[in-house]
Amino acid sequence: MLSLKRLVATFSAIVALTVLAPVASAGSVRPFHLDKICVEDLSEPLGYVCIVQNSDFKWIPAGTEVHYLSQNEAGDVVQVAIETRNGSTTGVCVWTSPVAAICTFGPGTGRLSRFYLEVVVTTNADQSIWYWDGTYWFGH
Numbered sequence: 001m002l003s004l005k006r007l008v009a010t011f012s013a014i015v016a017l018t019v020l021a022p023v024a025s026a027g028s029v030r031p032f033h034l035d036k037i038c039v040e041d042l043s044e045p046l047g048y049v050c051i052v053q054n055s056d057f058k059w060i061p062a063g064t065e066v067h068y069l070s071q072n073e074a075g076d077v078v079q080v081a082i083e084t085r086n087g088s089t090t091g092v093c094v095w096t097s098p099v100a101a102i103c104t105f106g107p108g109t110g111r112l113s114r115f116y117l118e119v120v121v122t123t124n125a126d127q128s129i130w131y132w133d134g135t136y137w138f139g140h
Contacts, residue, residue, distance in 0.1 A: 027138035032057055032117060034132045036066060045069050046078070050130065057136065059084060059111050080105075087112035099123045103132065114138045 034055035041049040050066040060082060069079040069090075076095040080103060082088060087110025093103040101121040107114055119134030 027114075029135045029137045032119060032132065032134050032136045034060060036130050036132070037128060038130060046071065053129070059086060059115070082108075082112075084110075084112070086110045087115075089115055089117070091117065093121065099127065114140070 034052050034057065036050040036052045038048050038050040040047060044067060046068045048068065050068075052060060052062050052064040052066065055061055055064070061084070064082060064084050067081045067083070069081055071078045078093045078095070078101075079090065080093055081090045082105070087108055089105045089108030089112040091103050091105030093101040095101040099122065103117070103119050103121060105115070105117040107116065115136065115138055117134065117136045119132040121130060121132055123130045
């Protein structure tokens with residue numbers, strides 16, 4: 001009877017660890033901010049590229065380019081790529097107006113292989129600076 005109790009306890013521990021391990025391994029959610037300017041670049045698929053001016057996330061530093069790769073017919077869903085020296089990630093921005101969007105990025109490569117990002121996009125009055133504010137985490 002004692003060995004049956006140990007077997008049940010061991011099995012329960014294994015199940016608990018299996019269920020809780022992904023949660024424990026996921027990183028904590030942290031605030032994210034960057035601002036960028038966008039300039040015409042006819043060599044880009046959509047005719048422009050954006051350059052990060054300031055960022056509080058060390059793996060996407062100032063000078064990083066944000067490339068806009070494609071958009072749907074309505075122009076309100078845009079594919080985005082961020083390439084850094086240490087990795088890359090891609091995402092989708094869904095525009096709710098000409099000056100507001102929500103972008104989500106999934107895991108990428110290199111240092112960004114387990115990186116997730118969700119941001120709200122806004123701009124200043126003359127649309128010369130674009131802001132990304134949201135959260136990021138590392139995990140599954």
